[in-house]
Amino acid sequence: MPAPDVAIDAGATVKRARMIALLDHTQWDVIVIGGGATGLGVAVDAQTRGYRTLLLEQYDFAKATSSRSTKLVHGGVRYLKQGNISLVLEALRERGLLCRNAAHLVHDLAFIVPRYKWWEGPFYGVGFKLYDVLAGKLNIAKSRRLNRRETIERIPNVETKNLIGGAMYHDAQFDDARLAFALAHTAADHGAAVINYMPVTGLLKSGGAVVGVQAVDQETGTAYELRAKVVINATGVFADAVRRLDDRYAEALVATSQGVHLVLDRSFQPSNSAIMVPQTDDGRVLFVIPWHERVLIGTTDTPMPRAEIEPRPLAEEVQFILRNAARYLSHDPSEADVLSYFAGLRPLVQPTQGGTQTKAMSREHAVVISPSGLVTIVGGKWTTYRKMAQDTIDDAIVVGGLPERPCMTEHLRLHGCLDRHDPALPKAGHMQMYGADAAEVQAFLDEDGARGELLHPRLPYLRGQISWAARHEMARTVDDALSRRTRALLLDARAAIEAAPLAAALLAAELGRDRAWVAAQIAAYTDLARGYLPPS
Numbered sequence: 354m355p356a357p358d359v360a361i362d363a364g365a366t367v368k369r370a371r372m373i374a375l376l377d378h379t380q381w382d383v384i385v386i387g388g389g390a391t392g393l394g395v396a397v398d399a400q401t402r403g404y405r406t407l408l409l410e411q412y413d414f415a416k417a418t419s420s421r422s423t424k425l426v427h428g429g430v431r432y433l434k435q436g437n438i439s440l441v442l443e444a445l446r447e448r449g450l451l452c453r454n455a456a457h458l459v460h461d462l463a464f465i466v467p468r469y470k471w472w473e474g475p476f477y478g479v480g481f482k483l484y485d486v487l488a489g490k491l492n493i494a495k496s497r498r499l500n501r502r503e504t505i506e507r508i509p510n511v512e513t514k515n516l517i518g519g520a521m522y523h524d525a526q527f528d529d530a531r532l533a534f535a536l537a538h539t540a541a542d543h544g545a546a547v548i549n550y551m552p553v554t555g556l557l558k559s560g561g562a563v564v565g566v567q568a569v570d571q572e573t574g575t576a577y578e579l580r581a582k583v584v585i586n587a588t589g590v591f592a593d594a595v596r597r598l599d600d601r602y603a604e605a606l607v608a609t610s611q612g613v614h615l616v617l618d619r620s621f622q623p624s625n626s627a628i629m630v631p632q633t634d635d636g637r638v639l640f641v642i643p644w645h646e647r648v649l650i651g652t653t654d655t656p657m658p659r660a661e662i663e664p665r666p667l668a669e670e671v672q673f674i675l676r677n678a679a680r681y682l683s684h685d686p687s688e689a690d691v692l693s694y695f696a697g698l699r700p701l702v703q704p705t706q707g708g709t710q711t712k713a714m715s716r717e718h719a720v721v722i723s724p725s726g727l728v729t730i731v732g733g734k735w736t737t738y739r740k741m742a743q744d745t746i747d748d749a750i751v752v753g754g755l756p757e758r759p760c761m762t763e764h765l766r767l768h769g770c771l772d773r774h775d776p777a778l779p780k781a782g783h784m785q786m787y788g789a790d791a792a793e794v795q796a797f798l799d800e801d802g803a804r805g806e807l808l809h810p811r812l813p814y815l816r817g818q819i820s821w822a823a824r825h826e827m828a829r830t831v832d833d834a835l836s837r838r839t840r841a842l843l844l845d846a847r848a849a850i851e852a853a854p855l856a857a858a859l860l861a862a863e864l865g866r867d868r869a870w871v872a873a874q875i876a877a878y879t880d881l882a883r884g885y886l887p888p889s
């Protein structure tokens with residue numbers, strides 16, 4: 354197997370400046386546009402096959418859809434109901450691989466469907482048994498029926514009126530933005546350059562073929578022309594905009610659908626198990642999930658006409674979630690209880706796809722090759738990012754005339770991977786996300802007493818974690834540090850706003866910024882984070 358020729362950022366550090374320094378004198382094999390789950394997965398796949406890989410992200414890694422998911426690594430029990438067995442099989446296999454390859458960020462979660470009608474027992478029992486069978490030897494734990502007492506023990510706040518019992522199955526849960534960064538870090542460990550705040554503004558063409566990209570460093574204004582054997586468009590809901598840089602008449606591939614979540618105090622569901630509401634009043638499923646000592650509830654499915662980087666929940670989506678959650682909780686949440694709202698946009702494959710150009714890899718994702726050779730990957734889900742990347746690079750090898758090499762990611766441990774039972778994995782929740790880097794982070798915190806102080810009394814993070822994010826994890830803004838390297842914004846939007854001045858000062862000290870920068874960051878972040886609060 355070809356060894357990657359440069360490890361740009363092996364160890365606990367990735368540095369943006371070091372990667373930018375490579376731009377002027379590197380011949381890239383693969384340029385990936387977009388630093389969400391899909392693009393980062395593609396970069397890891399390409400680089401670990403030995404192709405020189407550059408990834409460019411217009412904002413921060415996972416700024417768009419990939420930090421706004423339900424945080425489930427799942428086979429998708431609802432696809433079973435639709436009879437889509439092959440999709441469930443693929444996702445269950447990927448779930449099993451991810452539990453091994455990113456064990457510090459992905460863990461088992463029990464889901465309980467409370468039963469209020471006698472026939473629901475056999476109905477869910479059969480479905481969940483099939484789910485177990487499909488997972489095969491990668492199954493997490495067997496599903497089973499619960500009686501009324503067991504159901505109440507596991508979910509103390511469940512609505513008990515007419516409750517008969519429950520059905521329990523297992524899936525996995527993760528921290529999406531942290532997994533995205535672990536992928537960026539993994540790609541860099543193997544020699545790829547992954548650069549945030551570097552939008553692609555145009556495509557370079559020669560004889561009708563795409564041969565590279567134009568990009569601009571948002572921090573310095575420097576423009577680049579970068580060449581590669583193959584260019585991959587992994588821009589999620591923005592994929593059609595990038596396709597139209599190539600061909601302004603390119604047909605639309607993506608249908609955009611919004612999903613909203615809201616976050617509540619843990620007291621609304623003080624349990625380590627999640628509730629799965631199998632049938633909302635619009636026929637969807639809804640999850641009530643413990644996450645980082647809070648409760649996450651979602652989601653919705655609202656077609657949207659446009660792609661936006663900061664989508665906003667609609668009032669009716671919030672009411673829908675509160676109404677359906679209340680059916681299953683003894684203590685009904687109201688809008689005043691919401692700590693944070695967030696919305697994300699699903700990049701779904703247009704149902705009309707499947708024509709001659711399109712190579713549909715499954716009902717969920719598609720790799721589309723334009724006549725110019727631009728390779729676009731759309732659809733899918735976080736759980737299947739690895740398989741999507743494999744399919745994309747298999748096609749990119751042909752398009753770019755790259756030497757054929759096998760995919761290496763099936764058993765590739767991602768950066769920081771540490772088994773959940775490894776004594777080196779910290780017990781404290783706010784440190785677990787670092788996995789194998791935790792000891793190094795702890796040493797950094799211990800170097801200076803102030804670093805070990807809480808960032809904010811209602812948030813689980815320490816001041817030094819913001820400094821670490823700037824120094825070692827490519828955080829460039831308050832948004833990067835509070836929304837994705839830590840998850841402060843999603844856990845408590847008000848606390849995140851209150852923490853912004855301190856976070857800005859800590860970042861400025863690391864990045865060498867002045868007071869004007871600090872003031873501008875606080876203003877911009879406060880404005881952004883207000884969009885995550887219920888209207889007062």
Ligand SMILES: Cc1cc2nc3c(=O)[nH]c(=O)nc-3n(C[C@H](O)[C@H](O)[C@H](O)COP(=O)(O)OP(=O)(O)OC[C@H]3O[C@@H](n4cnc5c(N)ncnc54)[C@H](O)[C@@H]3O)c2cc1C
Binds near residue numbers: 388413420590613
């Ligand atoms: C509400 C919701 C819940 C979900 N829940 C789950 C779940 O529980 N489990 C699961 O498996 N999946 C889930 N998904 C699906 C999953 O989140 C998405 O499939 C996945 O995150 C999409 O990743 P992506 O990289 O394709 O898109 P994105 O994350 O949007 O990444 C695309 C990136 O491209 C960048 N970009 C765009 N244009 C340019 C340009 N010109 N130059 C440079 N960069 C550019 C954007 O800034 C963006 O960062 C959920 C999705 C939603 C919306």
